[in-house]
Amino acid sequence: MPDGPVLTRPASDPAAIYRSKKTAATTLIDTESQVDMCRVRGDRLAKVRAGLKARDYGACVLYDPINVRYATGARNMTVWCLHNAVRYCFIPAEGPVTLFDFHNCEHLSAGLETVSEVRNATSWFYFGAGPRSEEKSKVWAAEIADLVRAHGGGNTRLAMDHCDPFGVAALAENGVSVHDGQAVLERARSIKTEDEIALMNVSVGVCEVAMARVREALEPGMSENELWSILHQVNIAMGGEWIETRLFTSGGRTNPWFQESSDRIIRPGELVSFDTDMIGPYGYCADISRTYFCGPGRPSPDQRRLYRMAWDQIHFNIDILKAGMTFRELSEKCFKLPEKCQPLRYSVVYHGVGMADEYPHCAYLEDIEHAYDGLIEPGMTMCVESYIGEVGGAEGVKLEQQVLVTEKGVELLSTYPFEDELLVKEI
Numbered sequence: 001m002p003d004g005p006v007l008t009r010p011a012s013d014p015a016a017i018y019r020s021k022k023t024a025a026t027t028l029i030d031t032e033s034q035v036d037m038c039r040v041r042g043d044r045l046a047k048v049r050a051g052l053k054a055r056d057y058g059a060c061v062l063y064d065p066i067n068v069r070y071a072t073g074a075r076n077m078t079v080w081c082l083h084n085a086v087r088y089c090f091i092p093a094e095g096p097v098t099l100f101d102f103h104n105c106e107h108l109s110a111g112l113e114t115v116s117e118v119r120n121a122t123s124w125f126y127f128g129a130g131p132r133s134e135e136k137s138k139v140w141a142a143e144i145a146d147l148v149r150a151h152g153g154g155n156t157r158l159a160m161d162h163c164d165p166f167g168v169a170a171l172a173e174n175g176v177s178v179h180d181g182q183a184v185l186e187r188a189r190s191i192k193t194e195d196e197i198a199l200m201n202v203s204v205g206v207c208e209v210a211m212a213r214v215r216e217a218l219e220p221g222m223s224e225n226e227l228w229s230i231l232h233q234v235n236i237a238m239g240g241e242w243i244e245t246r247l248f249t250s251g252g253r254t255n256p257w258f259q260e261s262s263d264r265i266i267r268p269g270e271l272v273s274f275d276t277d278m279i280g281p282y283g284y285c286a287d288i289s290r291t292y293f294c295g296p297g298r299p300s301p302d303q304r305r306l307y308r309m310a311w312d313q314i315h316f317n318i319d320i321l322k323a324g325m326t327f328r329e330l331s332e333k334c335f336k337l338p339e340k341c342q343p344l345r346y347s348v349v350y351h352g353v354g355m356a357d358e359y360p361h362c363a364y365l366e367d368i369e370h371a372y373d374g375l376i377e378p379g380m381t382m383c384v385e386s387y388i389g390e391v392g393g394a395e396g397v398k399l400e401q402q403v404l405v406t407e408k409g410v411e412l413l414s415t416y417p418f419e420d421e422l423l424v425k426e427i
Contacts, residue, residue, distance in 0.1 A: 020201060020412065020413055020415045022201075023204075023205045024199070024201065035195045035199060036195065038113060039195060040193070040196065040199070041073040041113070043193050044070050044071060044073075044188070045072065045097070048060070048091060048184065048185065049094070050188070051184035051185070051187055051188045052093040052159060055184060056155065056157060057093065057157045057158065057159040057181075057184070058148060058152030058153060058154075058155030058156060059090060059093060060158065060159035060160065061089070061091075061144060061158060061163075061181070062091065062160075062161050062185070063085055063087070063163075064082075064162060064182075065077075065078045065081040065087065066356055067181075067182075068087065068089050068099075069283055070185065070189055071089065072091075072097060072112060072115055074099055074101075074112055074114075074115060075108070076101060076105055076108050077102070078241065078242070078283075081102075084128070085123065085125040085128075086125075086128065087102050087105075087121055088100050089115075090144065092148075092152055093153070094151075096151065098116065098118075098147060099117070100119050101119075101120070101121060106120075122143065124136035124137040124166065133166055134170075137164075137166035137167050137169075140170070141170030141174050141176070142170075142174060144171065144174075145175065148176050156175055156176050157177055157179055158171065158176050158178055159178075159179050159184050163178055186358055186359040189359070190352050190354070190360065190379075190380055192354065192379050192380070193379075196284070196354070199282040199284050200284040200285075200286075200354075200381060200413065202280065202281050202284070203240065203278070203281055203282065203285065203286040204280075204286045204288070204402060204414055206234065206235060206239070206280045206281060206286065207235070207286030208286075208288070209234055209238065210231045210234035210235055210276070211276065211288070211416050213230050213234055214227055214231060215292055217230055218292055218294055219294070220294060220295075221266070222266050223264060223265055223266070224248055224249060224261045224266065224272075225263050227248065227266070228246070231274075231276060231278065235280055238280075238281065240279065240280035240281055241280065241283065242279050243278050243279070244278075244356065245275060245277040246261040247261070247274060247275040247277065247398075248260075248261040248273075249261065249262075249272070250264060250267075250270050250272045250294070251264070251266070251270040251271070251395065252394060254395045254397070254398070255396035256389060257346065257387045257396055269293075269294065269297050269300070270395070271291050271294070271303055271307075271395045272291065272293075273291040273396060273397060273398040274289065274398065275398060283355050284355055285353050285354065285355060285356050286414070287353050287357065287402055288383075288400055288402055288414045288416060289386075289399050289400030290398075290399060290416065290418070291307060291310070291397045291399060291419070291422070293421060298421065299421055299422050302394070303422060304422055306388045306389070306390075306396065306397045307388075307419065307423065309338075309341075309388045310397040310399045311423060312335065313335040313386040313388070314384055314400070314401055316334070316335040317334050317350070317384050317386075318403060318412075320333050320334065321350065321382070321410050322409065322410070323376050323377060323378045323405050323407055325375070326375055327360060327362045327372070327373050327374050327375075328373050330349065330350060330376070331363055331364060331368050332365055334365075335386075337364075337388075340390040340391060340393075341388055341389065341390055344387065344390070344391060344396070345364055345366070345387065346385045346387040348361055348362055348385055349362050349364055349384075349385060350382050350383065350384055351382065351385070352380060352382055352383075353381050353383050353402060354381060357383075360376075360382075378405055379404075379406075380405045381403070381404050381405070382405060383401070384400065384401045384403060385400050386400065399418070401414050402414040
């Protein structure tokens, strides 16, 4: 149990946060002041350039499609490009941005003010180049080195988020050294502008609609996959993009956590636990977890005990989260799990969220030896995690809230209600 009092917020608390209730529309309205997408792209690119300058890098090359989209606003076959290195961009600390896109895809970034030039990408990963990978990597490196010399201001230190050995060696032959670009992008992405928060709220809103549809549809006899598919359908229908995991389980498959959705049939009286991990409209992530009870009947005392503990953990950890704290402070002060729950604890207590899960990663104190320290800053959007399951226990409970850290405190971004009947101590 936690050090300190257990929270006693009423189960019916609607968490009516003003910012969440002001979610932006998904289309532009000429009678309202709305998010300026040119400003969004410009601010994000400026943060990337500032990170390059702070680390004395002349430029960066980005392959991760989430990073490319963050820095430029350009999108193309995101999930496919996550495992096929067919698309990348060159961004100097100052100067024109060059996007290297897939075959015949130049038109996709037409009109984007962040992209100065579009070229055909040189693919040198094995699927595209086969045994000619090393040869093709030299062609690729020569073109990148030319851009570094033209726009790097004499600085040949190049940041990259991904680069295979052939590429590193070929760049070195051209006098260019490769450095860690993922750190630049993670730190840039970790602090959100007001526009980004508005766009994230749209994704959270879509996610909560999907969660409500799942709750309405839940009944005995459905399979996990059938119910999980509703999250996808609503997300896609409302302009969202994909879901990153299959964490949607029922009954005994809720313990231990990290089992994937299956064709198991949900039975009366069971818990259904899930993690949305949803990439919604505008590419922003809605990462929210809930656990539902499948009727008819009433939850058992054990189900209510586990759920209440997860609820207490979430709210305790939200209440202690403040700008200026270190990650280690959070680990030391956070909700203390009972001994029976510690072996199955979640992988983190808090983590950042933006266009995906991102920096920072705040560990349990038991895992601090393998973690890193840092500072919670205003403008970070974070997920507060809980998984409560006991070794050998019948079921487990997954809850998670998405929040914004401000100078004045923490604001909830996710406002989907908790389960009243699982919070009631006596029925």
